Amino acid sequence: MAQRIVVVGAGLGGLRAAEQLRAAGFAGDVVVIGDEQHLPYTRPPLSKEGLSGDLSHETVVFRRKASVDDVTWRLGETVASADLAARTVTLADGSDVAYDGMVAATGVSARRLPLDAPLEWRHVIRTLDDATGLRAQLTAGRKVVVMGAGFIGCEVAASARLLGCSVDVVDPMPVPLLRPLGIELGSELQRRHEQQGVRFHLGRTIARIDGTAEGPSLVVLDDGTELPVDVIVEAVGSASNVSWLVGNDLDLTDGVLCDAGLRPIAPAGPIDSVVAVGDIARFPNPLFDDVPRRVEHWNIPTETAKRAARVLLSGLDSLPTDELPPFRPMPAFWSDQYDLRLQSFGLPGFGGDDIRLLEGELADEAVMGYHRDGVLVGVVMLGLTRRSAHYRDLIIAGAPPA
Ligand SMILES: Cc1cc2nc3c(=O)[nH]c(=O)nc-3n(C[C@H](O)[C@H](O)[C@H](O)COP(=O)(O)OP(=O)(O)OC[C@H]3O[C@@H](n4cnc5c(N)ncnc54)[C@H](O)[C@@H]3O)c2cc1C
Structure with a gap:
């Protein structure tokens, strides 16, 4: 059989x-x-x-x-x-x-925050059905609060601004994308979002969400700030x-x-x-x-x-047990926010605090390098995509031999 x-x-x-x-x-x-x-x-x-x-x-x-x-x-x-x-x-x-x-x-x-507010008020975005449900809500002039300033939260914020929504982003960290990108690059992305009209509430958590049978109306932060809201997006990890x-x-x-x-x-x-x-x-x-x-x-x-x-x-004995070479995949990731293409290779988060600008200008196109014990283990490129192969090779050159 x-x-x-x-x-x-x-x-x-x-x-x-x-x-x-x-x-x-x-x-x-x-x-x-x-x-x-x-x-x-x-x-x-x-x-x-x-x-x-x-x-x-x-x-x-x-x-x-x-x-x-x-x-x-x-x-x-x-x-x-x-x-x-x-x-x-x-x-x-x-x-x-x-x-x-x-x-x-x-x-x-999608991970959920332990909040005492109905899940139907809080859109997540993992599946096509999630996204089409959210898409129908994002019409010009609506007030959107995004919980979470990671990649998906920042991308949703950019998309909502492009659709003419008013956007507030709340995150407990002091800078968006702090963990994957570090302070400098995270701050630069914050600047670019703010230029597009996004308001950040950083170092803040959600204390309460108020609403009616119609849906949410107010997000209240832990410092008492009140954010009027029509649409909430919960983008707090997985x-x-x-x-x-x-x-x-x-x-x-x-x-x-x-x-x-x-x-x-x-x-x-x-x-x-x-x-x-x-x-x-x-x-x-x-x-x-x-x-x-x-x-x-x-x-x-x-x-x-x-x-x-x-x-x-x-x-399953369907293939001979050949000696396979070591499995050493190079992680690769990209993110689009407005007209910005951000690309990453390696494991930036594996580097410590040794983060250096390798090329370009942060306010324009740039490459940030993430090092561990002086060795390049990850890069994040703002634009400059033509340099991808060069930086991938540099990470491989610094890696332990296969
Ligand atoms: C909104 C969004 C944006 C993203 N953007 C980027 C990006 O820009 N760049 C990038 O590098 N990566 C991005 N990613 C990540 C990338 O899409 C994922 O890494 C990739 O989809 C993972 O593939 P997967 O097959 O492991 O999981 P999935 O694609 O999640 O597939 C898993 C499937 O299994 C189903 N499933 C779960 N449990 C069961 C069960 N018990 N029985 C049957 N089926 C089950 C799930 O419903 C799902 O359909 C993004 C992800 C999301 C959600």
Whole structure:
């Protein structure tokens, strides 16, 4: 009988896993189970050009390779649990799906603040349905409060300004994007947003949200500041979708702890019949150090799927167990805010306080370098995208040898 591989999660990682299984020669059944109703689509436009422009499934759906035409897509179905010893997943309706191999690709959800205000008043932005719901609310003149000055919060603030909304951003940190970018670059982005009319309330938390049956009307900050509001966006980070894996003796404290082959680590060692890809995979990257990390960056689902497919097929004896080169993916990320393209390579957050301007002018186009023990481990580029290859090479040159 043909072997069956079940992919849980129909996002970028799930799609890439299906493609990579076929690319590696797997001819058995591939079943992708996803809780959204949609075929896999790209998420970055949901907070950027999609939110301020045209947004529909057609505008964001991924083009699928012919190699995955025979994949079974079970959309609108949630995996409630998994029994890795029995090799089955159980759906929310109680039915079981047996597998020979399984790919965990369930990504992350938007984190929520413990506020005493209805969730319907607080838009999050993780799915296409979230974004279309929010898009309908963002009409010119409406008052928007964004909770969280991270990448998604700043992108939503920029999109809302482009749509003519009035925008306040609240964050407990003293500078937007402080953790990923540092003070200098974060302050420069704040300046650019303020130039566009965004008001920041930094070092502040939300004390209360008032409203009526119609929706929210007032956000009150911890210093008593009152912000009249029509639309609230909660963009305060993410939580890994791993609850369905509970009970299998895995380390799920931050995503799924994996080895360098993306296999989940159990007390008896890595599990051969399962791999994790994308945002939920916490894996070591010898390009930096041996500390396993989750990296919510665009290229990671693709890179992890490529490696994981080969490792899984070797575990299932569908591929010879070749000696694979070390898995050292270079994390890459971008963000668009107004006409600014910000690009990042490496792990800026892994650097300490040693952050230096490497090229250009902060007020114009610039490259910031993030160092650890004097070695470049990450760069963030404001514009200057033509210099990407040069800086990627510099990070690789400083990395421990493969
Ligand atoms: C608004 C937004 C903007 C972004 N912008 C950028 C950017 O500019 N640059 C960048 O590098 N990255 C960006 N990202 C991050 C990037 O999109 C993610 O890193 C990428 O989508 C991760 O892919 P994934 O397959 O791991 O997870 P996802 O794409 O999240 O897919 C996981 C899928 O699994 C489903 N699922 C979860 N639990 C279950 C279950 N139990 N059963 C069945 N299905 C389940 C989820 O609903 C989802 O459909 C952005 C993300 C968002 C949300």
